[in-house]
Amino acid sequence: MVNIIWVGLFVVGFMFAAINGNMEQVNEAVFAGAKEAVTICIGLISILTFWLGMMRIAEMAGMLRAVGRVLQPFVRKLFPDIPKDHPAIGYIISNMSANLFGLGNAATPMGIKAMKELKELNNNKDEASRSMITLLAINTASITLIPTTVISLRIDYQSAAPTEIVMTTIMATACSTIGAILIDRYFYYRRLRKGCGDN
Known part of the structure; x- marks a missing residue:
């Protein structure tokens, strides 16, 4: 389409x-x-390479594991349908961690892997499960602490202060993420109530 x-x-x-x-x-x-x-694109390669390298260093230093521990309770609340210690949880946390640092290109493969795991949990049905919808909503809204791609573009276009958008980005993406979660939960509980009413 x-x-x-x-x-x-x-x-x-x-x-x-x-x-x-x-x-x-x-x-x-x-x-x-x-x-x-x-x-x-050529300009973005350098900034993405730098931040992906930083992510690799953070992973080896255990920082991503620490971020994962912080996100784990939050993820468990958002995705109660996923069994504990299921591989999908790890992919979702990796996806969210990459998005936090504005690394959408690094977040996408993790999101795809998470979706594959969630589809298997959904018995490979064509209809999206609750967890799949929630992941799509959060990944699209995606709270971002460091908008690396936008900063790189602003540097390329000789912005006087390329990092001045950081606080604005945090506020905007925080609002979008909260909105996505609220809308996701609204329609989920509405569907639940409708299902109970039908019964």
């Missing part, structure tokens, strides 16, 4: 450009955008 939307946007854009006689500007914008995208 998303692919269809993107294709539709491109087609409509090109049609309007052709009608208004702006095809030359569109072609320039396409090639300039492609060039800028490559430049941004």
Whole structure:
């Protein structure tokens, strides 16, 4: 569906450009955008490599284990359906830890592995389980302490104070995470009450 939307946007854009006689500007914008995208990606490699290295050092020093211990009670409350010491718990904690440090690229593989484990717990049904929905909501909202990717982009564009967004990011992502949890719980308990009512 998303692919269809993107294709539709491109087609409509090109049609309007052709009608208004702006095809030359569109072609320039396409090639300039492609060039800028490559430049941004190369710039992000350095900052991501640095923070992934820092994460590896933190893991070897036991800091991630400490973060995991802090997050464990919180995760157990959020995912009561998952058995204790199940591999999914470890992947969820790793995913949340990476997101805390703004490492979305590192968090994604852990989130995918967690989803695979949760699907197995759900007997490989096509319908998402409660825990799968909760993980998706939290991963999307994702409280972030250090927005490494955004800081890197601000450095690339010569921002006078690239790290000034840290506090704003913490506040915004904290609000989004709280909102995601509240909405997730609202619909869960609503569904529970509806199920009880049907019985």
